[in-house]
Amino acid sequence: MAGDALLDIRHLAVRIPVADGPLHAVRDVSLNIHRGETLCVVGESGCGKSLTSLATMGLLPPTAVRTAERLAFEGEDLLRAKPARMRALRGDRMAMIFQEPMTSLNPAWTIGEQLMEPFLYHGKGNRRAAEARAVELLERVGIAAAGSRLAQYPHELSGGLRQRVMIAMALMCGPDLLLADEPTTALDVTIQAEILRLLADLQREFGMALLLVTHDLGIVASVADRVAVMYAGEVVEEGTTEAVFAAPRHPYTRGLLSCIPIPGETPRGQPLGTIPGTVPSLVGGIEGCAFRDRCAFAREDCARTVPVKDDGPHRWRCVLEDVPA
Amino acid sequence: MLRFGLKRLALAIVVGVAVSAIAFMLLRVSGDLAAALAGEDASAADVERIRREFGLDRPLVVQYLEWLFKALQADLGRSLFYPESVSVLILTRLPNTLTLAGLGLVIALGISIPLGVLAALKRNTWVDRSALGLAVLGQAMPNFWFGLLMIFLFGLTLGWLPVSGSDTLRHFVLPAVTLGWFAAPVLMRLTRGGMVEVLQSDYIRTAHAKGLPVRVVLFKHALRNAIVPVVALSSVQFGNMLSGSVVIETVFALQGIGYLAWEAISRRDFPVVQGILLMVALFYVVLTLLADLANAWLDPRIRRG
Amino acid sequence: MAATAAGPKVGKRRGRVLGNPGLIVSAVVLGAIVIMAVFAPLFAPYDPYAQILDDRLIPPAFIDAELADPRYLLGTDNLGRDYLSRLIYGARISLLIGFLTMLVSGVIGTAMGVAAGYFGGRVDTVVSFLVTTRLSLPVVMVALAVVAIAGGSLQVVVLVLGLLLWDRFAVVMRSATMQLRSLDYVAAARAIGASTPRVLLSEILPNLVSPLVVVASYEMAQAILLEAALSFLGLGVQPPLPSWGLMVAEAKEFMLFEPWMILLPGLAICILVLAINLLGDGIRDATAPEGR
Helix, strand or coil: CHHHCCEEEEEEEEEEEECCEEEEEEEEEEEEECCCCEEEEECCCCCCHHHHHHHHHCCCCCCCEEECCEEEECCEECCCCCHHHHHHHECCCEEEECCCCCCCCCCCCCHHHHHHHHHHHCCCCCHHHHHHHHHHHHHHCCCCCHHHHCCCCHHHCCHHHHHHHHHHHHHCCCCCEEEEECCCCCCCHHHHHHHHHHHHHHHHHHCCEEEEEECCHHHHHHHCCEEEEEECCEEEEEEEHHHHHHCCCCHHHHHHHHCCCCCCCCCCCCCCCCCCCCCCCCECCCCCCCCHHHCCCCCHHHHCCCCEEEECCEEEECCCCCCCC | CHHHHHHHHHHHHHHHHHHHHHHHHHHHHCCCHHHHHHCCCCCHHHHHHHHHHCCCCCCHHHHHHHHHHHHHCCCCCECCCCCCEHHHHHHHHHHHHHHHHHHHHHHHHHHHHHHHHHHHHCCCCHHHHHHHHHHHHHHHCCHHHHHHHHHHHHHHHCCCCCCCCCCCCHHHHHHHHHHHHHHHHHHHHHHHHHHHHHHCCHHHHHHHHCCCCHHHHHHHHHHHHHHHHHHHHHHHHHHHHHHHHHHHHHHCCCCCHHHHHHHHHHCCCHHHHHHHHHHHHHHHHHHHHHHHHHHHHHCHHHHCC | CHHHHHHHHHHHHHHHHHCCHHHHHHHHHHHHHHHHHHCHHHHCCCCCCCCCHHHCCCCCCCCCCCCCCCCCCCCECCCCCEHHHHHHHHHHHHHHHHHHHHHHHHHHHHHHHHHHHHHCHHHHHHHHHHHHHHHHCCHHHHHHHHHHHHCCCHHHHHHHHHHHCCHHHHHHHHHHHHHHHCCHHHHHHHHCCCCHHHHHHHHHHHHHHHHHHHHHHHHHHHHHHHHHHHHHCCCCCCCCCCCHHHHHHHHHHHCCCCCHHHHHHHHHHHHHHHHHHHHHHHHHHHHCCCCC
16 A cells, blocks of 8 residues: 555654763654645654654754665655755655744845745756746745745745745645645744645645644644644554544544534533643653553553554554543 | 945944044153154253154144144155155055955955865864864964964975065965964854854755755855855954054065054154054944945845844 | 752753863963962072073074083073073063953953943943944054053053953943843842942842953953064063063074074963963853853
8 A cells, every 4th residue: 555655654763862862753653645645744842743754855953863664755765865866856856844934044045046946956947937937836825926026035024925935935846745844833823724725725736745744633634634643753643534533543642632622512611631741751762652651541561562553544553452432 | 225334334434533533642642752752862952842843742632633634635744764755655555465464364264264164064073173273273373473483484494485575476475374374263263153053044954955956055055144244254354454464564574554564663753653553443444334334235134224 | 949950050060161171271281380470480490581691592402402401491592591481481471461451451341341231322332432443443553652652561561452452341241231131130130229339249240250251361362462462573571571472582583593492482372372262262161051
């Protein structure tokens, strides 16, 4: 099944050396995403979801160590890809947008110059073609008077507009895969919805795969085909959005879902769920289930290696046969 | 940009006036100029005669205003030793000093920018530590001593380069290297610091995410931002070199305004001394003004301020 | 709570001091130079001014073992004065001028900087103007000119350099004070009605010590280098005082055949300045807030 996936990640690990020992930021993550599909990766901050996407792009900080059994894009092994090959893929076949639109654009160059760069350096055409493409995409992402915007500098634009520019820039070469790392977290609530709708529309329109990293389950429900829930560097549950939302199998997913009110279903006045405790330290490594200290159903065998179970495409990582409701 | 420029210009003018007053008063409040001119063996009557002759008996403010008024017309008075006027003296010596400082700055930037970029890229490795160590060592050496070592090594021992005078461009090599060596550490640290900061910024990650070649990321995206304060500082360093030229030019007997200043000071040729002080200070004022404007021009965010 | 928090913090700071070899080495070197300078008569084998005309220009053993004389470890100068003794006494001049200049400029600059940072507004404008004006003056030329008229003595050199080198103190103290002023506890002290001098003395100044030490070390090193340059140019400390800069100037005419005479005093300046600078850097690193 994973064989024809656009992106195939198996047993990915990212370790970051810190003063007290290696920080196991991503531990044994396996994910795949097909053409034209939207996969949402959810989890609390620090659970390794951003690092997973950076590891895919080969953009980890230099001190971080990436290992995996397989990391393939369109069947091509990225683990063995030379830096030049990764550069050729980045910005062309796979593109990425980031959390911080305010600082993700270079203050010294006009947005036109920055928009045109991927087009030019990936050899898609001359400057005139690049400019035409930039204007076209700026209009498509909802920026008025696109032609005159090209000469503006990033500091002249609001955060929402800058994120639209970032999106347009990622689309310049028509990528097969777009990785969006919490693209709306830094924006105003009203703009968040617009940007997400825009991303979902563009995903369909360009027929590209979208890997959307977020901690907002409301977003997931409305745009994702499939969802992966990460906790303490691991994928604890993964499946189609319907399956995971309808019948969450991991206690952590349950906890997350009970944290969001559902209009019309959650009775007024009923307290929202919370998950007691804090995420364990990932320095030095963890034996067994990382969630067991916070889990209401923890057992003795939670401290041992946890089996991955599946129900067709729905997989989870828990010793329990069935989580009591 | 215009408002910013005008504000800076106004400040520069006020500072210029203040500097002219200091350049003038300095020689008068430091001691009895007439006595210094007359020499140690002079009688009291001689000192008084000199005082009257040079108009030193008049009120300070009158002397200053007269000097300033003439200075504004490029008349800085006459030298007590040379037949030329002070303005002519300075103008004939100035090209040598400007050549020296210009070459020094080119050498300083030629050392500091590549080294600073390299140190930033290889942060916390031996490359970085050696570069920083070199900077610390460089700043600890007395400049006249470094100059003498250069003379001894490349002039006397190896015989590669001339060690005194200013006849050919070859004469400028050793003094320019000496000047550049002392201007480089600050510029190097600034380049390194700027690059380290910029390389960690989000927009550099964006540039990598776009698949741009490393050289484009480094030079178009990183250095372009890290260089802004370096450009500003190098103009200030150029000003510092003009004032530092007094030591270097004396060591290498290079006939510039620094050497002229030393000669004039040694001979109590005070019209020349105050003329040079004024000139060098005004140069510095203009250079800092240019540095601020260059900063604003290079950084689109300041431009509007 | 504050007491329990202090434990590990102090431990960490001690770790940073001990883990910084530059700091320790520079402190030891500087300490040795200071002790030698203070007790110069005990360390110097000869009177630094005594001329033994029969023993002129004797090179040290590591330059020329044949011509060297075991009585003069670092040789003798052109007047037959023991070079080692002159170097040891020279440390006195460098340290004295460096330290006193640093005091003079430190008092001026700190007063200006703290005033500008604390009061802001007009005071700040005036201080900024003074700093800009001061920076426009070429230090060496001005110092040379003043010394030429006022006469080359230790006091004049200290005074001139002190009046010229306060700018960095002012700039650093200004921004440090501005930062402190906006902190909660200073605002609180002002809010409960503490008088301005009281706030300055009890809340602001104690917290300025760390940046002050760093700037002071840098300026002391600058003053030592400048004194050497002035003396080298013949308009600083006057002969026969064994100023290191003056020793280089006196050795200049023997450069071709006795280059070691230039090398030694220059090296002495280099080592002293390096020790002071590294000590300043070390203190900065040891007292800097976490993560910087």
